[in-house]
Amino acid sequence: xxxxxxxxxxxxxxxxxxxxxxxxxxxxxxxxxxxxxxxxxxxxxxxxxxxxxxxxxxxxxxxxxxxxxxxxxxxxxxxxxxxxxxxxxxxxxxxxxxxxxxxxxxxxxxxxxxxxxxxxxxxxxxxxxxxxxxxxxxxxxxxxxxxxxx
Amino acid sequence: xxxxxxxxxxxxxxxxxxxxxxxxxxxxxxxxxxxxxxxxxxxxxxxxxxxxxxxxxxxxxxxxxxxxxxxxxxxxxxxxxxxxxxxxxxxxxxxxxxxxxxxxxxxxxxxxxxxxxxxxxxxxxxxxxxxxxxxxxxxxxxxxxxxxxx
DNA sequence: CACGTTCGTTAGCTTAACTAATGAGCATGG
DNA sequence: CCATGCTCATTAGTTAAGCTAACGAACGTG
Numbered sequence: 001x002x003x004x005x006x007x008x009x010x011x012x013x014x015x016x017x018x019x020x021x022x023x024x025x026x027x028x029x030x031x032x033x034x035x036x037x038x039x040x041x042x043x044x045x046x047x048x049x050x051x052x053x054x055x056x057x058x059x060x061x062x063x064x065x066x067x068x069x070x071x072x073x074x075x076x077x078x079x080x081x082x083x084x085x086x087x088x089x090x091x092x093x094x095x096x097x098x099x100x101x102x103x104x105x106x107x108x109x110x111x112x113x114x115x116x117x118x119x120x121x122x123x124x125x126x127x128x129x130x131x132x133x134x135x136x137x138x139x140x141x142x143x144x145x146x147x148x149x150x
Numbered sequence: 151x152x153x154x155x156x157x158x159x160x161x162x163x164x165x166x167x168x169x170x171x172x173x174x175x176x177x178x179x180x181x182x183x184x185x186x187x188x189x190x191x192x193x194x195x196x197x198x199x200x201x202x203x204x205x206x207x208x209x210x211x212x213x214x215x216x217x218x219x220x221x222x223x224x225x226x227x228x229x230x231x232x233x234x235x236x237x238x239x240x241x242x243x244x245x246x247x248x249x250x251x252x253x254x255x256x257x258x259x260x261x262x263x264x265x266x267x268x269x270x271x272x273x274x275x276x277x278x279x280x281x282x283x284x285x286x287x288x289x290x291x292x293x294x295x296x297x298x299x300x
Numbered sequence: 301c302a303c304g305t306t307c308g309t310t311a312g313c314t315t316a317a318c319t320a321a322t323g324a325g326c327a328t329g330g
Numbered sequence: 331c332c333a334t335g336c337t338c339a340t341t342a343g344t345t346a347a348g349c350t351a352a353c354g355a356a357c358g359t360g
Contacts, residue, residue: 129297227346247355
């Protein structure tokens with residue numbers, strides 16, 4: 001089940017490692033994500049709010065690309081977030097077609113709350129590990145973030 | 151951005167690590183999962199088929215618990231998988247209320263195909279890393295799997 | 301054997317996702 | 331300088347996924 005020879009062979013090693021990592025990621029994500037609405041926000045809404053908060057300001061198109069959904073889908077999600085007062089639409093300064101989306105102050109507060117609660121389960125689990133295990137995960141986290149963004 | 155002192159303080163360290171890991175996991179999962187239907191199967195269907203294939207045989211209730219959805223939701227998903235000929239329902243040998251779900255031969259073939267294609271993107275990314283980086287991820291993968299199952 | 305519990309399903313609703321089509325605004329070429 | 335074409339966001343319409351509530355069948359126990 002574990003990786004026996006991670007250093008030898010970047011071909012098969014990578015395939016085997018990819019399988020293990022994806023399995024772990026899939027399972028962890030199921031634990032962390034909460035498929036159903038969390039509080040008043042759904043996953044898609046929270047995810048969009050997160051991307052928006054991290055980026056600062058985006059057009060609907062950019063946000064849709066980030067979330068890997070089609071523009072009409074993002075229109076709906078943003079519409080609900082706007083109704084909830086968490087996101088605001090502003091006209092683009094020079095291009096009349098485009099719209100600038102940003103989180104409202106309330107949106108930022110709500111985002112921070114969910115961010116914390118989302119980390120709680122995992123933080124609890126991690127605190128049960130040994131120091132070396134946490135160190136191993138910390139080293140991996142940096143690499144994973146790089147892979148995820150690449 | 152990286153974890154500076156993973157060994158000191160299991161409290162704050164775990165919180166910070168949890169945040170970084172969750173971020174990486176969320177992003178990786180978005181890359182890997184493809185939110186929209188893959189081929190003819192949706193994510194929920196593929197996920198249920200995966201759980202069923204891994205477990206061998208399950209009742210709808212057990213499968214719903216594994217997938218962290220409510221029983222009625224699983225009824226629908228299994229219904230579609232059954233229509234597609236990937237999953238079969240069988241009566242429980244002793245309990246007339248219960249149903250035994252299992253993947254059909256075709257379901258197993260389809261599962262294996264998706265499993266491979268799902269790993270491809272990640273395997274490609276991993277092959278671009280250095281040997282030590284892959285070794286670090288391999289060590290982390292084992293720990294992550296343990297955390298995810300715990 | 302009657303009563304409560306568990307199991308799976310059905311019914312009805314909301315959200316999320318897609319494609320196709322629409323309308324507004326930009327930009328460019330004659 | 332304006333007509334044509336393109337991009338942006340949205341609307342319309344469909345399918346899937348998720349929920350709760352309610353139901354009928356089967357089990358088990360007092």
